[in-house]
Each structure stands twice: as C-alpha cells, then as structure tokens.
Amino acid sequence: MPELPEVEYTARQLRASIVGATIAETYVFWERTIGHPGVPDFLAEIAGRRIEAVRRRGKFLLIDLSGDLLLTVHRRMSGNFLLLPSAWRIDTGLRESDPVAWNTKGPTYQFPEDSAASYSLESRYCRTSFVLTDGRCLLYTDPRKFGRIELWSKHQEQEALRGLGPEPLDDQFTRESFSQTLAGRRTAIKQVLLDQTVVAGIGNIYADEALFYAAIHPLRRADSLNALEIEHLHEGVVAVLTLGIEHGGTSFSAYHDLWGQAGDNYNHVSVYQQEGKPCARCGTTIERMVIAQRSAHFCPHCQQSPLHATLPAISPTKK
C-alpha cells in the first residue's frame, strides 16, 4: 500500500503526536513482523526507550529512540499505524510471562461505544502494539503480514536501509543524476522507476502517474529517453509525489492514516487502476498491461512511443 507520499504523511502525523513519548510495553502478535533482531532481543531492547524523532527515507519510516537505537518500519503492501487515545483500554489476552502472543487473530480491544468502525476493523489485524507510558497505544496493523519492523543501532542505518537510491524530493535528485542513472539501463522505464536503488520511494501508483505526466510509454527502454523526456519524467516524479502528500496519500480500501481517515489522492489519479475509463487529456480509453509482474496503466494515445525505442511486450500472461 504505502509509497513515499503515504509514508511521509504518516511520518508527519507521528512526529506531531508521539515524539517525546516513552515506550512502556511492546506486544508482538506475529513473529515475522519483527525482522531484526529476534523477538526476545527486540522486546528487551525497546522497553523504556524514549521516542526522539520520526523521519522517512524512501518507503521506510524511521523512529529514533534513546540509547542510539533506530526503529525501522517498512509497511510493504498492507501495513498501517493506528494511534489509540489513552482512555481506550486494551486487552491483549497475554499472560505476564509471555514474550510473544501466538494469537493470529490479534489482540482484542475494548472501544468506546461511539468509536469509528475502522478502528475495530483494523485492530483485528494488529501484529505489534506499542503501549506508551502516557497510556496511549500505537498499533501496527497489517492484514497480509508482509511488513517488517526492525531495531538497529543508529550507526547501522545504512545497513538497515539496504542501498536506497536518492530521495526524489531532495536536492540530491537532479535531472543530471537521474539522467546518469538511466543511461546504462536497457530495461523498461516502468521497471526502472520501481527499482529503489534508482530513486527511493516510488511504487506502482506513482510510477504509472509519473509516466503519464511525462507522456512516456511504460515499455520504453530507459536508455532510449532523450534529454527532454528525462526532464519531463524528473519533473513528473516530483510533481506526482508532492501532490500525493498534499492529498494525504492514495487510499483504495485498506489505507488509513493514524486516526483511521482515508487519504484523498485516489480522487486525483490519472491512470492508476483506471483501465477502461477515458483519459482526462484526450478521451482515449486507458489500458492496462503487465510489466515485470506488475500492472501498468497508461493512455495509448498520450503515451505513444517511437517504435525503435519500445521493448517488445513481456509475458502477456497471468496477472
């Protein structure tokens, strides 16, 4: 689910709400959610830490903790955070001696009668919960269980982030550096945009949207783009990510912000999951194809490609 705009939006909300708070207890309800270190060490290390800062890098949410520790969160497809007010009681069903609760249905929570339905729905998929000393509770929910939460020493940040490329909304992401990165790449530009070592934070929604913005066909070979097209694509990447943040992220069904609200960017997408609908620019029907095992959506009229530079369609099967 979350790409850069969704993670950035969450980071801003967390920064405003939990910096300065201290973690009292942590409960893990799905062991594999904790990617590093093992669950017992994770629980022992995180107890009593103060939350000093909240940052974002690519699709990673970074939480700096006291004692030079770094908590990294990658939500993958369906991970989410919910912050419960302190008045809300939680009942994890844990015995005090249990380091891990083996309850795949997640803990049960007692909500005020007037609480939003989305809270109780999401909490059903709680994989990890952080109880703060002020009584509030930060829930990490993740229906598909792909997301990972890891704890590292602060000096291990580079290792934890696995060679991420430049931040697209920072000065380091320039037309020139982008151009250099694309130079040696013979694969489809859509696939290259999804490579986190090329640019950090772009996912399937914003890759499709950026290519539409720049009027570039998703199958174009990356090394075939001319200077003007690279300029447009660079501009498009920045524009669609910035708009996504301004709209509070893109929500389809499951994504909600810290307080259970849906992001509005879905109402502003041009091509993503718009197959069969008319292009807002020219009215041509939006098409969908599979590139690198992912859906690609584009306008066949606006995003035409010079024949010499288009890759043959790859495996038009499955998905």
Added chain:
DNA sequence: ATTTAGACCTGTCAGC
C-alpha cells in the same frame, strides 16, 4: 548478468 517465476500472506470481487 539479467530476467523471471515463486514465495511471503489475507482479503475482495467478478463470474459461474
């Protein structure tokens, strides 16, 4: 060296 299936997971929706 690339490229591509498969794995990791659960939910939803369309079609029969």
Added chain:
DNA sequence: TGCTGACAGGTCTAAA
C-alpha cells in the same frame, strides 16, 4: 450461496 481464479500499495531469493 458457495466455489474458483484473478488481483492488490512490495521486496527478496532461487532458478533459468
């Protein structure tokens, strides 16, 4: 109503 298959915001690994 129930079953089946396709598909979903992502990334890693093994095999071709």
